Amino acid sequence: MDLRVLAGDLTNPDLGVQVAVSVGRGDVVGYAVPFVRVTKGEVRRLLVGQAHTDGKRLDVVVRAAWREDGGWHREPWQGDDVAELLQHPAHEVPDDDTRLSVIAKAVAESSRNAVAELRGLRYEMERQVADLLAQRRNTALRLVMAQLIELSIAFSRARDQARDTLREVRDPGVTRHCRAVDVELGEEISLLQSLLSSVSTFAVAQEGEAQQRFNMLAAAAAAGLGLPALILSLYGADDYLPFTWDRAWRALAPIAGTVALAAVIILHRMPGRTTAKHYLAALGLIAGLTGVLLVAGFLAP
Structure with a gap:
């Protein structure tokens, strides 16, 4: 069967x-x-x-x-x-x-x-x-x-x-x-x-790319902290402090422009694909740094 x-x-x-x-x-x-x-x-x-x-x-x-x-x-x-x-x-x-x-x-x-x-x-x-x-x-x-x-x-x-x-x-x-x-x-x-x-x-x-990216970010942080200090030392902060709105943009515009240029160069040379998110993060850091300097200038004696 x-x-x-x-x-x-x-x-x-x-x-x-x-x-x-x-x-x-x-x-x-x-x-x-x-x-x-x-x-x-x-x-x-x-x-x-x-x-x-x-x-x-x-x-x-x-x-x-x-x-x-x-x-x-x-x-x-x-x-x-x-x-x-x-x-x-x-x-x-x-x-x-x-x-x-x-x-x-x-x-x-x-x-x-x-x-x-x-x-x-x-x-x-x-x-x-x-x-x-x-x-x-x-x-x-x-x-x-x-x-x-x-x-x-x-x-x-x-x-x-x-x-x-x-x-x-x-x-x-x-x-x-x-x-x-x-x-x-x-x-x-x-x-x-x-x-x-x-x-x-x-x-x-x-892993090598991550190390290189870290080095670039460290360079960006150094530029973000060092360039404003260098510019302020060249200008002399006493003539601008305490800030008024007229003095603030003249003092901070060169600093923001220099840091932005450094960030663009670093992002362009960073390994891997640079996305809009990276540029937005850099813009946020620049805005944050400028905001801190602005507040400090207004509160300066």
Whole structure:
């Protein structure tokens, strides 16, 4: 009697396949195939392990799990959402000697399809790195690097499971899917490692840029404090104090102009992209400094 997996769900009771899910190590029963899944929902999870079947029983052993919550990180998994995790393309499951092979192939093919979702995770990380380089977001670089390392570990663990099953499975169809998982994950790991290396280089460059920016800001602060003092020493403040409105603009206009020129030069030479926010901040500092001098001039004896 031939049975079809409705919606590709091996948990369909009509199939007579008993499903058990465990965390950690499990005994191999029949065929062992890699089990790789990215769960859906509000918070995504990445599960890595093996599925063992003897044609009547399907044991899913989850070796490691990662959760996307504030960034990808390792977490314990309690074996929930079993029905969702065992979805794969519809297969006709015969009630004969090929039943074992068909079920093993279905699970292995589903794991191979999950590699495309893992590739999508890598694309997301590349987008985050691109946004950081273009300064389109303020994500902490340390968080991005940590996620890249976590995903690299997860992909490597999944590849290890595929390699382990290749030593045990002799069925050509199942072996083909296991080998494809091994090869495709190897490519993804290499790309993740290259991306991590690029981000590390960017981190070093960013640290140097931050130091240079600090030096420029220190120069701006020195100019903002030193130039007014120099101008006042050349003019002599006694002739202007205490301020009247007529004396105030004549005394403070050269100071404000000199500080503004110094700020524009420093902002123009500052590393990275200078935005309108930087110019507004500089304008606020100049206005604040001028305001302090103005108040001090009016209060001077």
